[in-house]
Amino acid sequence: MTDNNMNIWDKLSKTNPDHTKKVPSSYGKQITTIDAMQQIKNMTEAFGPVGKGWSYQVKYNHTDKIVFAEVSIQYFMDNKWYGYGPVCSLAPLGKKNGGLDDEAPKKAMTDALTKAFSHLGLNADVFLGKFDNNKYVEELKKEFAQKSSVVQFPQKQNSAEQSAEPTYLDDEVDVEKIINRIKQTKTDKQFQSVKSQVRSVVNYLKTNNFKAYEQIRDVSREHEVNLNNNQRELI
Secondary structure (H helix, E strand, O other): OOOOOOHHHHHHOOOOHHHEEEEEOOOOOEEEEEOHHHHHHHHHHHHOOEOOOEEEEEEEEEOOOEEEEEEEEEEEEOOEEEEEEEEEEEEEOEOOOOOEOOOHHHHHHHHHHHHHHHHHOOOHHHHOOHHHOHHHHHHHHHHHHHHHHOOOOOOOOOOOOOOOOOOOOOOOOOHHHHHHHHHHOOOHHHHHHHHHHHHHHHHHHHHHOHHHHHHHHHHHHHHHHHHHHHHHHHO
16 A cells, blocks of 8 residues: 555544534434535535546436436546546435435436545445544534634735745755746746656655645635636737
C-alpha cells in the first residue's frame, strides 16, 4: 500500500454536522441523512466543476411500482479519468394517496449518488456510525466552527506587516515561485506552457504536500478562468 492511498478518503471523510439531520428510518431507529447539494459542493471542492473534474451517469429502470437508478462516478486525477459503479438505489413511483410521485426518479438518483460518493470516502464518518457518538459530533462542530471563522479574504496589511511567504511551504519546492510564474502568464499559450513545465513538480506536491498542491491548483484554475474571460472580451 502506498502512502497516498487514503488521501481522497481522508480529505472527504469528515462531515459538517450542520449539513446533516436526524430522521426516523422505516424500522424506527433514528438515522443521519446528509444534504445532497452539500455533497455536490464537496465533490466540486475536491476535484473541480462537475463535467470537468468529476462527473456521473445515471441509468433508470422501472417496474409498475418502482423506479431504479444506477449511478456511476468518474473523477479526474493525475491527468487521467478514473471511475467506478454502477451503484443502485430505488424509490416507489406511487404516493401514499395513490397518486404518481413525479419526484421518484430524482429521489432514487440522489440516494444512489450518496451511496456512490460513500465508496470514495465522502461522509464516511456518517456511514461508519460515528455520528451515533455525541462526543464525536460535538468535536466536529467545534472543528468546522473554527474553519468557518477563518477569514477567507483578509484585510490589507501595512507593508511592514505583510509576509512574502505563501500560505503553504515545502522544503523541496518553491511554491511561491510556481504561483508567480502562473500569475505572470498573459495568454492561454503561455499558461499551458508553464503548466507543462511545472507538472512533474506539482505532481510531487500532490503526493507529498497536498495543501501546497491545492494552493497551486486553485490559483491555476482562477487564473485560467480570468484568461478565458479576457480573451472573450477581446473577441
